[in-house]
Structures are given as C-alpha cells and as structure tokens.
Amino acid sequence: DAKTTQPTSMDCAEGRAANLPCNHSTISGNEYVYWYRQIHSQGPQYIIHGLKNNETNEMASLIITEDRKSSTLILPHATLRDTAVYYCIVSHYSGGGADGLTFGKGTHLIIQP
C-alpha cells in the first residue's frame, strides 16, 4: 500500500472548519483513500473514503486532488468531541476480500474552546 504523510498535530477553534491534509504521492490507480479517527482510549472509527471523486457524508467531506496525490479531510463545524488522532490510509480493494490497514502516526487534532 502507498505511504501517507500527515502533519503531527493541528489546532482548530470550536465551531470552525477543520481541514486535515494528507499526502499520498505514490498512490496507485486501484487504491482508495480512507480516513479513520481514534478518540482517546477507544477503537479507531471509520470516517469516510474515496477513490477519485470528492465525497461527503454526515461526518465529513473528503477532497481528493485531480492527480490523487493528496487529499483533505474537512470537518465542517468542529466540536470538542472531534479532538482525536486522525489517520489517512491508502489501501487496495480488490472486491475479492478485504485487506489489512497500515496506520501511520496520524494527525492529533485538538479542538480549542
């Protein structure tokens, strides 16, 4: 799986949009971009994923650049409960079975009151 690069930490004011960048310059054509987060002492939680189009769900939006070498996770109105480590993961999906995820160090997002 392709390697990802994320900032170690970020701050965001409560109520503002949190924009978390991720670089994945070696991504291949059949690899998806997944975002998970881990709130302290809990198991990782899936947020969103995409292949090449921008995606939005009830939690967040995912913007993928046209060349697919980077992406941005957007939390539109951050709350204190969004303080967590956010992981950007690139993973192959063949349709024949799942693959394990390779977690990096992620971005520690701290929402400030």
Next chain:
Amino acid sequence: DAGVIQSPRHEVTEMGQEVTLRCKPISGHNSLFWYRQTMMRGLELLIYFNNNVPIDDSGMPEDRFSAKMPNASFSTLKIQPSEPRDSAVYFCASSGTLVTKNIQYFGAGTRLSVL
C-alpha cells in the same frame, strides 16, 4: 447491531502465562482483523482472515502468537507464553467487504498488561 465485541476489556497476567483474547465480529461480516497498539509502534496489523481463512499473518511477532477463527462469529488471539513486551491494547475489527469496500469496524479493545 452490537458492533464488534471483544473480551476481556482488561487483562493482567504474569510473564509466562497463557493469554487468550476473544472477538465476536459484526454479524454478516466475512473479514476479521487483529491489530496491536503500543506507544512505541502505534497501530500494527497482526493477522487477518477472509471467510474464516487466515490470509496474512506476517504481522504476528513470533511463534508465541497464534490466532484462530473456527467459525464466522468467533476468533481468538492467543499468546503463550506471554512476556512483558506483549503489553499493549489489542483491537479486533471486522469488515463486510462487498457492500462496505473494506470499511473496518473496530471493537473497544483489550488492554493487556503482562507483569
């Protein structure tokens, strides 16, 4: 749905003892994963199963670790004998693949302390 269920939530044992961690995946999911998390190494994939068959166990640290999935609703991760360096949080995750495209749902984890 109750989600992925792991037991026990906490385990404290002495070096040399056998430890068994248990996982019940989400009903209908056909992929199951075991991960380990430590401060030093972060989250690491240990092993995963598709349709109860082990696919990749290259992350299992050594022969002291073994994992089984006797049926679609149960898996175990066993450490025998345990060592202090095995102390970590162990997570189990499951995925439904066809519909959810490798979206993995994690359990709450088992915090293992080996003294």
